[in-house]
Amino acid sequence: MPSFLAAGNLSRDLIKTSAGESIRLAGSSIYAGVVAAKLGFKAVLLACYGQESDLDEIPRDLSLEGLIRRGKTASFELVYHGEDRELRLLSSSEPIYPSDVEKLGYHDICLSSPIYHEIPLETLRELRRRCFLLGLDPQGYIRRADEHGRVSFYEFDGSNYFYLADVLSTSKPELPYIAKGERDEARALKLLWDMGPDIVIMTREGGSDHFSIFFDGKLFSLPAVPPSKIVDPGGAGDSSTAAFLVEYYMTGNPLWSALFASSVSSFIYEGFGAERVPSRDEAIRRLDEFLLRNAPELREIMREFL
Secondary structure, eight states, X not given: OOEEEEESOOEEEEEEETTEEEEEEEOHHXXXXXXXXXXXXXXXXXXXXXXXXXXXXXOTTEEXXXXXXXXXXXXXXXEEETTEEEEEEEEOOOOOOHHHHHTTOOEEEEEEOOSSSOSOHHHHHHHHHTEEEEEEOGGGGSEEXXXXXXXXXXXXXXXXXXXXXXXXXEETTTXXXXXXXXXXXXXXXXXXHHTSOSEEEEESTTTOSEEEEEETTEEEEXXXXXXXXXXXXXXXXXXXXXXXXXXXXXXXXXXXXXXXXXXXXXXXXTSSTTTTOOOHHXXXXXXXXXXXXXXXXXXXXXXXXX
């Protein structure tokens, strides 16, 4: 069974949406790990958490061999207005060190998705050495909390980070903060691609109506598969990235992997946390139905994978 290492600290989140409130143990690594496990990989979490957290809350299909009791569990309050959100940091957590990565050996895929500055450059370099395919979502590097915990974005120079990744993933609201302030989507994605990753993707998280992918010097904009309802938008981007990496590892086709990832993420909106992660067959069936109605010309991309 191929292996998927999901790196990024756990977080105890208070989620507030129009559908209600929930408190749950979350984090980008949990969403990514659950998606990878559902798609047939051995999913290993690499994360720090505190003494106050209960491991019984972690989905049972995730391997816990990379969990580290260190410091406190991070905590965020997330208030959603549609797909827009306000984020407040209640407590931060400890870094993940290169030695933590070394203990876990080699993996087919690694996804580094820090939530708040917990994966330093040396740790990312160790992840690069320990996998075949490395994905990076730099969301945690652009976050800064004020004295009241309110989180805002600031520009992050990723030139020493992004070249390490095979696949760099971001979202529409975060894109300018990692692309030197560039707000034109095409120019921003090319600028990031020029920094060294093979592929740059922009998921539909954050309200975008499309899924963008840049590779081989070209930009492709694909329609985003919509959810049937929106219950909790959290984790859609993390799930998209994990699904893309898994499918790209299996097929080597970036466009197909992006379409597939868009379909997987559409399910995430429909439940709290990771409770609506689909199987591969479910994701393909929804994608086929969507393309048949909305973009039949793209169904040709699907044929060799059905």
